[in-house]
């Protein structure tokens with residue numbers, strides 16, 4: 001599990017690490033030196049060489065600029081032609097500046113160098129976790145020139161202009177190909193608009209680990225998700241592996257029921273029971289499922305329900321949903337069930353058993369307040385208000401529990417933006433919940449597996465939802481293979 005730490009949490013850890021300095025366990029300036037060395041190492045690995053490489057370092061007036069200057073000094077010492085552009089010359093990090101000069105680097109004022117758009121590498125050390133709002137005009141102009149040039153762009157800690165905590169981008173920001181972040185991954189690098197600005201995220205360990213508070217937000221790795229996908233053991237039978245109940249689809253629209261039931265079957269369910277008016281379609285597609293044309297109570301015993309995809313929102317649908325929500329079982333509330341729950345939140349609010357709501361932005365808004373630029377915060381608010389787990393779909397799907405624990409999914413792909421993929425996610429989620437694991441982490445595991453399946457299916461070209469169902473067993477197999485990571489192309 002990868003912890004996502006806010007700027008305040010990182011700063012608090014830095015203070016505790018500084019106390020270590022006083023106790024002489026860590027040398028003063030060690031954190032910045034470790035950060036700069038890690039940053040230079042990632043750059044060198046990407047460039048493949050240093051000698052003669054043209055490097056421009058954009059330097060703000062804080063420690064982020066300090067990191068960039070020390071990294072520039074490393075590169076200059078290895079023969080790179082480094083120019084530092086000081087956006088706030090009076091406040092540039094003195095020791096960093098001295099190191100750069102000693103290593104043979106050049107320094108210019110904020111007007112910038114002539115060759116910015118010809119640089120092989122541009123380091124964005126304008127602002128890091130101390131940044132507020134969009135970039136000021138001078139920095140914004142330089143960032144724009146650098147971003148349009150052919151060179152490699154690397155953000156120091158955080159792409160400047162991106163809110164490290166939320167991923168919100170409130171004005172100009174610097175979109176980069178790589179972000180080298182220090183001590184802990186910040187949420188804003190992996191969620192919301194910030195995700196698109198950060199490119200590939202590399203985590204450099206600077207020794208903050210022992211000082212960091214336990215994070216409230218996480219990213220799951222394949223290894224974490226594998227724990228939810230263990231193969232059956234010798235003593236297992238179809239009941240002990242989890243029995244999922246599905247209420248979805250209708251006689252006119254059986255597709256949602258077929259996809260949802262198929263996804264549950266293909267994920268890991270010992271048994272899937274279907275109750276509803278799309279029974280003929282489900283029987284034809286999945287002879288393995290047990291189908292009733294009656295109500296949920298007629299389906300037999302289940303361990304978790306999935307309610308909503310294609311079920312409609314009329315009085316009959318409402319009474320079926322109410323019946324499922326009145327049980328003491330985990331329930332996934334998806335699609336049409338979300339519309340009904342938004343009309344009547346009391347259906348969800350009073351439950352003791354876990355409820356997982358799976359809205360996209362428009363469905364979320366029906367609960368009263370739209371999703372804002374802080375997607376994790378938005379999901380946390382609704383989760384707390386309803387006492388339910390909220391899985392907010394997006395490029396990077398967010399899961400929040402009522403106590404504020406959150407997860408950001410690392411495996412999303414835009415290929416999943418096609419009809420029926422949500423029905424598949426609901427089925428996967430039902431199958432995993434039926435084993436009784438904690439709801440929020442289970443929802444995050446479902447989003448992870450769904451995304452991985454999308455990535456796998458998209459390798460062969462544009463995907464449709466049925467491809468996900470077909471590729472699920474193979475994805476489960478791959479996720480169970482050890483040694484697979486969570487961050488996009490992480491070098492953590």
Ligand SMILES: NC(=O)C1=CN([C@@H]2O[C@H](COP(=O)(O)OP(=O)(O)OC[C@H]3O[C@@H](n4cnc5c(N)ncnc54)[C@H](O)[C@@H]3O)[C@@H](O)[C@H]2O)[C@@H](O)CC1
Nearest residue numbers: 014032061062063064127128129130131132134135136157
């Ligand atoms: N906290 C830590 O543990 C460590 C921090 N380090 C570095 O230090 C950084 C934090 O340093 P600081 O606290 O000095 O803060 P920053 O360097 O992130 O930013 C502060 C400076 O940016 C200016 N600024 C704020 N918003 C701006 C905007 N929108 N446009 C232009 N300028 C803006 C401020 O006026 C101030 O001069 C981290 O991101 C990281 O790079 C590292 O050296 C390693 C250790």
Ligand SMILES: [K+]
Nearest residue numbers: 124127158160
């Ligand atoms: K930066």
